[in-house]
Amino acid sequence: MIHLDLRDPRPMYExxxxxxEMLVARGVLAADEKLPSVRQMAIELSLNPNxxxxxxxxxxxxxxxxxxxxxxxxxxxxxxxxxxxxLEEIKQQIYKLRQQAHEFGITVxxxxxxxxxxxxxxxx
Amino acid sequence: MIHLDLRDPRPMYExxxxxxEMLVARGVLAADEKLPSVRQMAIELSLNPNxxxxxxxxxxxxxxxxxxxxxxxxxxxxxxxxxxxxLEEIKQQIYKLRQQAHEFGITVxxxxxxxxxxxxxxxx
Amino acid sequence: MIHLDLRDPRPMYExxxxxxEMLVARGVLAADEKLPSVRQMAIELSLNPNxxxxxxxxxxxxxxxxxxxxxxxxxxxxxxxxxxxxLEEIKQQIYKLRQQAHEFGITVxxxxxxxxxxxxxxxx
Amino acid sequence: MIHLDLRDPRPMYExxxxxxEMLVARGVLAADEKLPSVRQMAIELSLNPNxxxxxxxxxxxxxxxxxxxxxxxxxxxxxxxxxxxxLEEIKQQIYKLRQQAHEFGITVxxxxxxxxxxxxxxxx
DNA sequence: GTGGTCTAGACCACC
DNA sequence: GTGGTCTAGACCACT
Numbered sequence: 001m002i003h004l005d006l007r008d009p010r011p012m013y014e015x016x017x018x019x020x021e022m023l024v025a026r027g028v029l030a031a032d033e034k035l036p037s038v039r040q041m042a043i044e045l046s047l048n049p050n051x052x053x054x055x056x057x058x059x060x061x062x063x064x065x066x067x068x069x070x071x072x073x074x075x076x077x078x079x080x081x082x083x084x085x086x087l088e089e090i091k092q093q094i095y096k097l098r099q100q101a102h103e104f105g106i107t108v109x110x111x112x113x114x115x116x117x118x119x120x121x122x123x124x
Numbered sequence: 125m126i127h128l129d130l131r132d133p134r135p136m137y138e139x140x141x142x143x144x145e146m147l148v149a150r151g152v153l154a155a156d157e158k159l160p161s162v163r164q165m166a167i168e169l170s171l172n173p174n175x176x177x178x179x180x181x182x183x184x185x186x187x188x189x190x191x192x193x194x195x196x197x198x199x200x201x202x203x204x205x206x207x208x209x210x211l212e213e214i215k216q217q218i219y220k221l222r223q224q225a226h227e228f229g230i231t232v233x234x235x236x237x238x239x240x241x242x243x244x245x246x247x248x
Numbered sequence: 249m250i251h252l253d254l255r256d257p258r259p260m261y262e263x264x265x266x267x268x269e270m271l272v273a274r275g276v277l278a279a280d281e282k283l284p285s286v287r288q289m290a291i292e293l294s295l296n297p298n299x300x301x302x303x304x305x306x307x308x309x310x311x312x313x314x315x316x317x318x319x320x321x322x323x324x325x326x327x328x329x330x331x332x333x334x335l336e337e338i339k340q341q342i343y344k345l346r347q348q349a350h351e352f353g354i355t356v357x358x359x360x361x362x363x364x365x366x367x368x369x370x371x372x
Numbered sequence: 373m374i375h376l377d378l379r380d381p382r383p384m385y386e387x388x389x390x391x392x393e394m395l396v397a398r399g400v401l402a403a404d405e406k407l408p409s410v411r412q413m414a415i416e417l418s419l420n421p422n423x424x425x426x427x428x429x430x431x432x433x434x435x436x437x438x439x440x441x442x443x444x445x446x447x448x449x450x451x452x453x454x455x456x457x458x459l460e461e462i463k464q465q466i467y468k469l470r471q472q473a474h475e476f477g478i479t480v481x482x483x484x485x486x487x488x489x490x491x492x493x494x495x496x
Numbered sequence: 497g498t499g500g501t502c503t504a505g506a507c508c509a510c511c
Numbered sequence: 512g513t514g515g516t517c518t519a520g521a522c523c524a525c526t
Binding site for chain 1: 515516517518519524525526
């Protein structure tokens with residue numbers, strides 16, 4: 001279900017987090033569905049249970065899952081919520097890029113042309 | 125000339141690199157202009173000379189500066205080159221974001237709407 | 249009669265305890281009324297009998313119910329007693345919060361203003 | 373600086389978190405002040421470095437501190453911000469208590485009388 | 497068996 | 512030296 005890339009510079013637990021978010025966002029994991037247990041997931045991914053635990057804690061913090069002692073971890077919301085959150089996160093990142101562009105002396109005109117060209121690409 | 129932010133989570137040498145690039149891109153530093161020596165820069169910024177050396181090496185790698193043994197470091201190109209490179213770099217980063225959006229089940233339509241809304245904002 | 253929330257992070261037996269207390273406090277369960285047996289309750293709530301047993305033991309400890317060997321469990325007091333006990337418990341918890349507030353350097357004035365504002369809200 | 377209570381049912385890392393928050397809120401730790409390193413703190417408290425690391429991560433999440441690789445952890449804001457956040461947190465907890473009281477059949481009148489009596493106590 | 501906490505000891509990037 | 516990640520193995524409370 002999840003594939004880890006050892007060459008990816010991001011820590012393992014973060015890869016798990018983003019892939020789980022992805023699965024929820026795409027509706028592969030429905031609301032209130034039970035996730036694999038910490039130990040089982042650790043075996044599947046050849047990771048230490050602590051690492052998986054950290055990933056699950058992060059997902060808990062982000063509100064993507066909820067966890068019940070002795071019963072397991074479960075998906076908390078439906079796909080739209082996570083997808084919307086991601087869209088907002090991406091928007092913030094583009095704001096940062098725009099800020100960088102501005103600091104490098106790139107004009108608003110050049111910036112808008114870049115975005116426009118990206119939209120054109122998308123329409124193909 | 126350069127202002128370091130201690131709260132910035134990025135490593136110091138990386139902050140130096142991006143600010144130097146910025147100064148070249150904005151034309152504050154012209155082509156073939158001599159940069160402060162590693163030691164002088166280290167004193168000005170209250171940094172360890174090793175840190176500044178690492179920043180200069182990075183800039184050398186990126187081709188932003190060139191180094192003449194025994195004479196010092198000099199800006200290699202003019203502002204347009206660096207600016208163009210930055211624009212390309214930003215474009216690549218937006219490609220990554222688009223890829224992420226796609227993996228989260230965000231449609232091309234939603235993506236283009238996002239870009240369009242950003243263009244509208246820029247026109248204000 | 250009792251509704252369990254799987255998303256509630258509290259252990260199941262604790263949810264049973266607080267809901268039983270609630271039912272007594274509201275007078276839904278009168279004094280000396282017989283409670284469902286552990287097994288029957290377990291079936292109704294789809295819980296393990298051990299879990300229900302733990303809840304009943306807790307209620308016994310708190311003096312909310314009494315148990316007669318071979319006959320079953322019964323509500324011990326009337327609603328006012330439980331309600332009064334709850335009120336006292338809440339008071340103790342607010343004391344703890346006040347203590348915390350004090351440790352965080354929140355003044356008595358700020359604290360009283362908070363309580364006052366809550367009273368005002370309640371009057372609406 | 374920090375005192376741990378082994379009898380406290382809360383996990384060690386959480387005790388560290390709340391005590392650090394307290395120190396910032398009371399102005400004992402000023403903005404941008406450096407905290408003891410993870411390892412040093414671990415020695416002082418006779419804890420494993422990982423446990424301290426977890427506490428610091430939590431404080432990072434809450435925005436109470438910021439951390440710079442290779443340099444250390446630092447207090448992020450001044451006392452008023454943390455104090456205000458704590459006040460809001462306490463308010464939310466009292467809301468929960470009010471909700472509980474309501475479910476136990478305690479009237480708004482009784483509730484307000486409780487708050488009023490607490491205010492009177494505070495004036496002594 | 498489940499999640500959550502903790503210890504012990506290791507490695508890496510950064511300063 | 513610093514923070515951050517990871518492994519290995521343990522204990523506890525809850526179901």
